[in-house]
Amino acid sequence: MTRPCAVIGVGQTKFAAARRDVTLAGLVREAGQRALEDAELDWPEVDAVVLGKAPDFLEGVMSPELYLADALGAVGKPVYRAYTSGSAGGVAASVGVGLIRSGQHARVLVVAFEKQSEARAAGATLQPVPFEAPWHGGTGSLFGAVCQEYIARYKPPPDTGDLAALKERQNAVRNPYAQIRKPGITLEDIANSRMLWEPIRLLHSSPSSDGACAVVLADEPAARRYVRPAWVLGCAVRSEPPVSPKHDNVDPRAGRDCAAAVYRQAGITNPARELDVAELFVPYSWLEPATLENLGLASPGEGWQLVARGVTAMTGALPVNPSGGLLGANPIGAAGLVRLAEAALQVRGAAGEHQVDGARLALGHAAGGFSNCVAAWIVGAELS
Amino acid sequence: MSGPGRVAVTGYAEFVAPGLAGASDAELLAPVVDQALLAAGVDRGAVGVVGTAGFEFGSGVIGAMMDVLDVVPSWPPVTHTHLEGDGAFAFAEAWLRLLSGEAEVALVAAFSRPLAADLDRVLGQQLDPYLIGPLGPGARHIAALQARCLLGAGRYTERDFAGVVSARRGIPVDEVLAAPYVASPLRGLDCSVTDCSAVAAAVLAVEGPFTDAVPRPAWISGLDQRVESGALGLRDLTESASTRLAAERLGLPGSSIDVVELHTPYSHHELLLLDAIGAGKVGVVNRSGGALPADPLGVSGLLRLGVAASAVLTGAADRAVGHASNGPALQHNLLCLFESES
Numbered sequence: 001m002t003r004p005c006a007v008i009g010v011g012q013t014k015f016a017a018a019r020r021d022v023t024l025a026g027l028v029r030e031a032g033q034r035a036l037e038d039a040e041l042d043w044p045e046v047d048a049v050v051l052g053k054a055p056d057f058l059e060g061v062m063s064p065e066l067y068l069a070d071a072l073g074a075v076g077k078p079v080y081r082a083y084t085s086g087s088a089g090g091v092a093a094s095v096g097v098g099l100i101r102s103g104q105h106a107r108v109l110v111v112a113f114e115k116q117s118e119a120r121a122a123g124a125t126l127q128p129v130p131f132e133a134p135w136h137g138g139t140g141s142l143f144g145a146v147c148q149e150y151i152a153r154y155k156p157p158p159d160t161g162d163l164a165a166l167k168e169r170q171n172a173v174r175n176p177y178a179q180i181r182k183p184g185i186t187l188e189d190i191a192n193s194r195m196l197w198e199p200i201r202l203l204h205s206s207p208s209s210d211g212a213c214a215v216v217l218a219d220e221p222a223a224r225r226y227v228r229p230a231w232v233l234g235c236a237v238r239s240e241p242p243v244s245p246k247h248d249n250v251d252p253r254a255g256r257d258c259a260a261a262v263y264r265q266a267g268i269t270n271p272a273r274e275l276d277v278a279e280l281f282v283p284y285s286w287l288e289p290a291t292l293e294n295l296g297l298a299s300p301g302e303g304w305q306l307v308a309r310g311v312t313a314m315t316g317a318l319p320v321n322p323s324g325g326l327l328g329a330n331p332i333g334a335a336g337l338v339r340l341a342e343a344a345l346q347v348r349g350a351a352g353e354h355q356v357d358g359a360r361l362a363l364g365h366a367a368g369g370f371s372n373c374v375a376a377w378i379v380g381a382e383l384s
Numbered sequence: 385m386s387g388p389g390r391v392a393v394t395g396y397a398e399f400v401a402p403g404l405a406g407a408s409d410a411e412l413l414a415p416v417v418d419q420a421l422l423a424a425g426v427d428r429g430a431v432g433v434v435g436t437a438g439f440e441f442g443s444g445v446i447g448a449m450m451d452v453l454d455v456v457p458s459w460p461p462v463t464h465t466h467l468e469g470d471g472a473f474a475f476a477e478a479w480l481r482l483l484s485g486e487a488e489v490a491l492v493a494a495f496s497r498p499l500a501a502d503l504d505r506v507l508g509q510q511l512d513p514y515l516i517g518p519l520g521p522g523a524r525h526i527a528a529l530q531a532r533c534l535l536g537a538g539r540y541t542e543r544d545f546a547g548v549v550s551a552r553r554g555i556p557v558d559e560v561l562a563a564p565y566v567a568s569p570l571r572g573l574d575c576s577v578t579d580c581s582a583v584a585a586a587v588l589a590v591e592g593p594f595t596d597a598v599p600r601p602a603w604i605s606g607l608d609q610r611v612e613s614g615a616l617g618l619r620d621l622t623e624s625a626s627t628r629l630a631a632e633r634l635g636l637p638g639s640s641i642d643v644v645e646l647h648t649p650y651s652h653h654e655l656l657l658l659d660a661i662g663a664g665k666v667g668v669v670n671r672s673g674g675a676l677p678a679d680p681l682g683v684s685g686l687l688r689l690g691v692a693a694s695a696v697l698t699g700a701a702d703r704a705v706g707h708a709s710n711g712p713a714l715q716h717n718l719l720c721l722f723e724s725e726s
Contacts, residue, residue, distance in 0.1 A: 002484055002485045023514055055447070056439070056441065057440055062510045063710055066510050067510065067511065067512050068614065069613060070615060075612060075613050076610060076625070076626070077610065077611065080477060081467060081468065081473065083449075084449075097484070098480040098481050101483075102481075102484040103483070104480065104483070237464070239458065239463075240460075241458050241459070243450075244454070257460060
């Protein structure tokens, strides 16, 4: 780790299936404005801007940092674009952290967005890739197969996906920004919802969302002015080829290595014990056990047991996704940044109704593609 | 709090061919990546940061970047990021990551094959999608508007534009002026050739054993990039304000530069950019011929940086500047200063 970096502001939009009240520019502005207000800064005080989103194709706006330069307050400043599939929001944060750690800038605004109501993500991901064997499936059918593989390996009880989903959906009720909030939802509602991609049911799945998220990052002198900055103690990105004999869809090495890298940077040796809370990229509840194992929070085959025992519930030893996670909202390109931002809110004690009491150390995680592109950070209430 | 030391380019390779080449992006990329690593004397296993770049609007398929993970160093998993954009901006990100201490060696690779669609119209998708895009201007129309502003302000004449074309394409000025307009005042020869396939790959290393491995590393003594407003009406199109800002940050105005390599989709951009950089003395401009004869989408900027770095690596220059641009009428500009010793 070179120069220290901290989160001094977080902003999110209200997530919705269709935010017809704003343009793309209005959406990113809303998140950016809230993050700056949280940091008590004005737009001119930002040195550089990073914009993350999933492929340009989704909304059909090429190089969106150009059209959005004004809304992002980036005119006359450096603007960086981050992509790398569904982990885009996490990758954007890592570029922002790089701008601070390298000593290039003192205050950086990182914004990520997706406006799925002006996009066709489901259709777009169904497109055949030229020169590859045709894959006539979208992300749901891919992850359905991944969950089947997990089931074949570890024989979790059939209600694992229901339990994981119930926990996320109950948490989302306490998150004012969440799109899907179902007070009073029951395990039966989830277990009886429509089967989409076996074993994944409708209520195991994340929705299609519009929304943006922003964080303000600062170097140590700038961050020391704040009462409760969230110090970025570790930050890493790892990717691996998605179609390779070495790629394990259930436990991709990119995820394992990325987690190991951020734990090492943060001096964490027993993450399951040391972390107070984790915000993980789980687009389908059935993936929670595999994700816990991949990130070293459970041993192989143990992930479903943590879910069954309620360890990852709000009242458990390691709450996962107090915000409701992706089941609350999935604005693709922004979703990864939301996880990282929520982790920062937790260690700042600013998560409101979904605050984990006394959280001091948190993991934020983003994944994309065939879970082969992973970004993560560790944030803490203290610098060391 | 000591960070890593300086960063230099230690290896570079490129491939540019007219029309469609290679069966896939990955096939085109593989040999060039190997050449760049060989030139830098670096094993694939030593590469800790990989930046790939290209526009998926080029291949027409979402996630096309996943394919190229097969040919860049990627196992065990590395810090790989893919940029939808020009490789020069991925180069900036890799430079940052090295300065942040993420790794000792980075590889940046950009790839492009010609579009099935009309690139000029596709680039119109970079405009405001609600108010301007639907009017249907192509990139060329916006460039013509800028050229018209420059003529109207009395900054340059059409003969000045033709002078640039003549220098880069080796065609007599009068012959250029005799060609018909495609978007007045621009002639076809004023517009860069985009129908090409290309790959550029650069190896960057932190000062130490990896920079000792080559006789003349091209030290990055400064890199800056700036963006301008997305509203054309809010910009002074007769200036490149973002380039001027970046040049000031790098201390270029009034200085002496041996080689300047500019990413100029249109002839008038060269005049505008040289003016904005404001160097006191420039040796060679667009040593490679520049972007007019070959301007592959997503690669062209990294090619310019690569050519500038190569001039230092090979001893042709001690101080070279590479430039990359993106967006309508040079909206977003990047400058990188390479020096033999800094």
